[in-house]
């Protein structure tokens with residue numbers, strides 16, 4: 001087990017955004033988090049990545065409690081994410097965005113602007129090469145010099161994934177990576193997530209596309225109104241009455 005949530009709750013004022021959530025993520029596994037709008041999915045990612053501290057409960061990464069650590073510390077430990085609302089640096093190139101994602105892995109103080117020493121220049125070259133490889137992996141190598149803001153939406157989502165991977169995570173959290181993608185783009189994304197798994201990384205994936213989730217995930221965690229209502233293989237979850245109700249309830253709205 002690489003990531004563990006133990007009885008994690010998060011309140012925003014009087015609102016219980018998450019209540020008593022426990023589940024594990026094993027190394028190399030794809031775990032899906034599903035649930036209606038407002039169920040607490042993104043909040044879960046914000047807790048795991050240190051954007052918020054849990055109101056109670058413990059989050060462990062490789063047996064080490066990480067609640068309360070700053071986001072950059074958690075990235076350094078090996079957890080990287082993408083955002084539901086894309087957060088790229090719009091006015092720098094795709095390649096530079098990926099290089100920025102490797103920030104936490106750089107020894108030399110490169111970000112002060114000058115590549116002075118030989119060691120620093122070597123590190124910069126390696127970083128650039130690594131970033132190119134990641135652009136290739138996510139399928140946008142041809143766009144390395146394009147400003148992030150000029151990329152079509154689907155490619156921005158891929159670029160976010162490349163940037164997250166640049167941090168060399170062992171766990172990658174993807175918050176609705178297929179949002180705004182058409183059917184064939186979503187299929188490609190499925191392939192990409194499988195590739196990420198083949199690199200030995202665990203993936204925690206939030207998505208509303210049930211077809212994608214049922215086909216792609218090893219295990220699903222289902223949230224509704226901040227509570228975990230089901231967990232298991234896609235087949236088990238599909239049959240769960242509470243899950244069906246949560247989704248039918250949503251359709252009636």
Ligand SMILES: Nc1ncnc2c1ncn2[C@@H]1O[C@H](COP(=O)(O)OP(=O)(O)OP(=O)(O)O)[C@@H](O)[C@H]1O
Nearest residue numbers: 012015017035036037038039040041042043044084
């Ligand atoms: N920073 C915050 N302050 C106050 N309330 C918040 C905050 N972040 C989230 N919430 C509330 O917590 C609940 C869960 O929100 P969250 O964004 O985690 O849902 P979600 O499952 O990701 O929904 P969606 O599918 O729409 O993205 C919502 O009621 C939301 O309004």
Ligand SMILES: [Mg+2]
Nearest residue numbers: 041042043084
């Ligand atoms: Mg969300």
